[in-house]
């Protein structure tokens with residue numbers, strides 16, 4: 678493991694400085710199966726470190742070729758569960774009622790609800806058909822919350838001293854629960 682990270686680090690230096698001392702290492706990192714001229718096995722598959730930090734290989738590959746997560750009824754072509762397919766695909770019901778046809782109603786399980794959940798803005802956070810992100814999310818991490826909340830005002834809060842890039846949902850439930858500020 679130590680060795681692997683050490684090798685990755687040296688590759689990171691190569692990537693950052695675009696230095697050309699070893700094309701093989703770079704190639705073997707990006708493409709599986711590039712023959713090793715020195716017959717020396719270099720394992721660099723798990724961890725990649727580039728100028729922006731540590732990223733898993735899967736994450737990088739996923740960026741290159743996004744894989745979509747599909748909504749169950751969309752992929753099953755149950756368009757008419759949500760659309761009036763006879764009349765210009767009009768939406769059958771407003772959110773959140775549309776979503777609660779199939780999903781548990783958050784208002785039944787939580788006493789403190791997040792504004793957009795009550796107001797029926799589910800699709801401000803979730804795509805109704807497909808997304809590159811898990812849970813059909815439109816954005817990931819803090820970006821999702823900063824769609825509506827102002828970064829400066831969040832940073833000012835003394836409860837958020839050094840959250841850095843910690844995901845907001847490690848402390849807050851995105852929908853609501855029974856705690857003030859839907860803290861987990």
Ligand code: HEC
Nearest residue numbers: 748750751752754755756757758759760766768800805806
């Ligand atoms: C779970 C409910 C749901 C299902 C199932 C669903 N849709 Fe949608 N669809 C929506 C919502 C919500 C919108 C956004 C409508 C809006 O904001 O005006 C939408 C928007 C659309 C739009 C407008 C353009 C766009 O992409 O925003 C089209 C076209 C569409 N859907 C086609 C389809 C087709 C075709 C299917 C079946 C393969 C389907 N939908 C299944 C909920 C659904």
Ligand code: HEC
Nearest residue numbers: 746749750758772775776778779799800803805811812813
């Ligand atoms: C016709 C039924 C139906 C309707 C209406 C519906 N959903 Fe779903 N939804 C499903 C099914 C089925 C799944 C897949 C469940 C599973 O795999 O656990 C799902 C999964 C999801 C997931 C989780 C996806 C994941 O990757 O785990 C989200 C988020 C979601 N729906 C949001 C919504 C939202 C938002 C609406 C309203 C715009 C909505 N759904 C309306 C049936 C529906």
Ligand code: HEC
Nearest residue numbers: 773776777780793794797798799801802803812846851852
């Ligand atoms: C502020 C953004 C936001 C809004 C608004 C929102 N969600 Fe979510 N939702 C999330 C996030 C983030 C997750 C992933 C939770 C996790 O990682 O544990 C999620 C997960 C889900 C899931 C799958 C996991 C679960 O909790 O069952 C469903 C279903 C879902 N949301 C439905 C809805 C519906 C229905 C609405 C509207 C009534 C809605 N969401 C509104 C952010 C949101």
Ligand code: HEC
Nearest residue numbers: 791792793798801821822824825826845846849851858859
């Ligand atoms: C679609 C817009 C939208 C998104 C996205 C959004 N919020 Fe909100 N949020 C609101 C609104 C509107 C309120 C209600 C504001 C109020 O009551 O003053 C709110 C209120 C809150 C509150 C309670 C504040 C209070 O003073 O009671 C918390 C905590 C919160 N959001 C956290 C989050 C987190 C965490 C995320 C990301 C997972 C997020 N929000 C994403 C719109 C949004």
Ligand code: HEC
Nearest residue numbers: 819822826830831834836837840843844845847848849858
């Ligand atoms: C380490 C846990 C933690 C993380 C991570 C976190 N919060 Fe909070 N947040 C809290 C606590 C605790 C409170 C309660 C503050 C109080 O009691 O006054 C709070 C309060 C809030 C409030 C209501 C008070 C206000 O300042 O308006 C909002 C909105 C909020 N958080 C949004 C966010 C968003 C957006 C993120 C991500 C960028 C985030 N939080 C990340 C712990 C956290």
